[in-house]
Amino acid sequence: MNDISKQNIKTLVKLQEAETQIVRLKSVLEKVKKEKEKLSGQLKQFGNALEENKENLLSDRTACKDIEREIQVVDDRIIKSNEKLRMVKTNKEYQLFLREVDDNKKRKDALETELLEYLDEKEKTEAIVQESEKEYHLLKDQIEGEQKDIEKKSTDDRELLDEYLTRQKEIGKNLDPSLMTRFVKISKMNKGSAVVNVKNEVCMGCFMNIPPQLYIEVQRGNSLISCPQCSRILYYINT
Numbered sequence: 001m002n003d004i005s006k007q008n009i010k011t012l013v014k015l016q017e018a019e020t021q022i023v024r025l026k027s028v029l030e031k032v033k034k035e036k037e038k039l040s041g042q043l044k045q046f047g048n049a050l051e052e053n054k055e056n057l058l059s060d061r062t063a064c065k066d067i068e069r070e071i072q073v074v075d076d077r078i079i080k081s082n083e084k085l086r087m088v089k090t091n092k093e094y095q096l097f098l099r100e101v102d103d104n105k106k107r108k109d110a111l112e113t114e115l116l117e118y119l120d121e122k123e124k125t126e127a128i129v130q131e132s133e134k135e136y137h138l139l140k141d142q143i144e145g146e147q148k149d150i151e152k153k154s155t156d157d158r159e160l161l162d163e164y165l166t167r168q169k170e171i172g173k174n175l176d177p178s179l180m181t182r183f184v185k186i187s188k189m190n191k192g193s194a195v196v197n198v199k200n201e202v203c204m205g206c207f208m209n210i211p212p213q214l215y216i217e218v219q220r221g222n223s224l225i226s227c228p229q230c231s232r233i234l235y236y237i238n239t
């Protein structure tokens, strides 16, 4: 019975060593994932801004075309009115077509002014799009490079994590399933720390004192003792 207990403690300590590495590596990999996501987010945000500028450019171009088309229509009207003007017979008709020409000319002037404003706007947007396209590609290259670096660095960690997970499974085979369940439960409760050392009557998990009688029992190692404060399984190494 006592030997089984001592063996169990040894196994649990090994299990804990693997667990500590697993928790550490998972945290490192989680940070890596977040960093990659942050970088992707930055690129996406920049891409969205670029898309918005492109849409603005498209609407500026459409506006320019619409105005140019309207100017063409007004021009045609001016030509027709001028033709009619040449063939008028009465003064009343003459005045009427003259006003028609005049109105259309005014309309054309207004449209041309508007067109100039839109052309100006379009030019500015074109410059912005060109500039941000360049910046976007630079940023994309940079971010993809950084992500590749991060990925490369975390490959080792991922392999190591797999190794520890396999090792933990192997170690776990030597434990009673109920003890394994207990280990998993305590580990979950304490962020990956289920089995801890006791030094000078202090639990190295929660750093609280444990009763002297319990300390003696831990030192003997004849049974599995849990810390009364944090429930971690306690062990003692004689150093």
Ligand SMILES: [Zn+2]
Residues within 6 Å of the ligand: 203, 204, 205, 206, 207, 208, 227, 228, 229, 230, 231, 232
């Ligand atoms: Zn404790």
